[in-house]
Amino acid sequence: MFTIYTIVNNKMSSTVATRLPEKDIREIEKFAEEEHTDKSNFLKKLIYKSLREYKIRRAFKLYSQKQISLGSVAKQANVSMWEVFGLMAEYKVNLNYGIHEFKEDIKYKE
DSSP: OEEEEEEEETTTTEEEEEEEEHHHHHHHHHHHHHTTSOHHHHHHHHHHHHHHHHHHHHHHHHHHTTSSOHHHHHHHHTOOHHHHHHHHHHTTOOOOOOHHHHHHHHHHHO
């Protein structure tokens, strides 16, 4: 059996609905209780973390394919350049950096 779970964003008044197996709903309820929050806030927290992770991974994928510069990684992932360098180690991303990338990053700074 599936349950429809709705998330309402208080700032933008947007609603997202999805069907989840009962097993997942029970886990969400359990974890939300452990976190001393309600299911909606717990799910929002998970979604924000997942979106951040997705943006970082997507930006590094494009960077690894030499489609974007480090400055563009920072912009697309919505993090600072300093954070990009730290995340590179965490995500095991090699530095692809030349004069072209340097010029792109200078444009990003301006």
